[in-house]
Amino acid sequence: MSDIAAGKSGDHPTLLVRDREGHDLLCFLEHLIPLDGQDYALLSPVDTPVSLFRLREDDEPEPITSVSSSEPILSVADVVLQEHDLVLVRSAITLTVSGELEEPDQEDLEELDDEDDLDDDAETFELLVSFMVDAQEYGLYIPLDPFLVLVRMVDGQAELLSEDELDRIQPRIEAELEEREWPE
Template identity: 30%
Template sequence: MTPQRDILKIIVLSCSFSIKKLSMSSPSFDSGRELDAQEIVTLTDSTGRSLDCYVENEVASDGVDYVLLQPVDLPIVILAWDDDEEDAEIPETEMVEDPEELAEIFLDAKAVLSERELTLKDTAYVMTISGEIPPLQEEDILSLEIEDDEESRLEPEELQLLTDFYHLEQHYSIYTPIDPYLFFAHTTANDELEMLDLSDPKVKNLVDLLIIQDDE
């Protein structure tokens, strides 16, 4: 039985989602939006995978260019449900982040998404999809209550359900964030993009500036 999806609040046993995805007050984006004139750059991770991103904003500080990026394609996250706890008041789920598990379920996830005319891509930093997602329905919204390692509660994140599937009797759900999924990077001396360390106070101030300017 699939857990109740009526803006369900759940406990996620991982905190990295809140690090990689930062909310912005602007509305959610559409993968079919027309931004042909907007600059596109490519992020590359240590494994050689790439991720094309729109440059939403940029600022220079001490001779270094900092950029606010939004993926061209729609990011997705995969949650693994503990079906034994489905009757619990607050069901538990876990965001799938282990590279080996993601690789194991990738083909199954790709197959169920293709049935909805969505193409799953193994991109850098976050998996993405291309194609037109269905209109947002209230019953498809999941509100995540995220706990970090110190058991402090972070601001809930809202996701839109795309589909469910099973792999080796494990129940998985595929979601896309409703708010924009943002990355922050700076240019290196070799004119390459490098992800920012958000724990650095100076970097946090620059990130805040990038978001504020982009909202204006």
């Protein structure tokens, strides 16, 4: 069975990416980039990627970069999201949310763009839901910048890159995309 299929809209094919733990992430194929005789692909998740943060009063939200799929925090997040007809998916690479999400308010996005001019390195997120676990507040945030996944294509299959390979290939892929004038 091939991991390439027609996308929901029929415009973009989809690829299934699997991590070492056996979690899958269904992605749209955005770009196929040949480099040194090897094909690489730039993918975007079909479902909405989310990031988990620990919230503290009078302090910046603290990203939680590693959480096991059986973590009680995620069980509570599941329940909270179900109240909004959303489903938390423990995907490869990132957590995702499946379901109908409201589009971000354009005025809010314009304000964030103005703020980004001050700090181009700052990632921007929009709070999706917040919840309490053991007297600690947490939040699931949606990244407002595109969440892209770089993979190596082998026999029609998408393979995740090692950290070393990603560090080595990513600048070259970015240069190639800039040459193609993407993104504008």
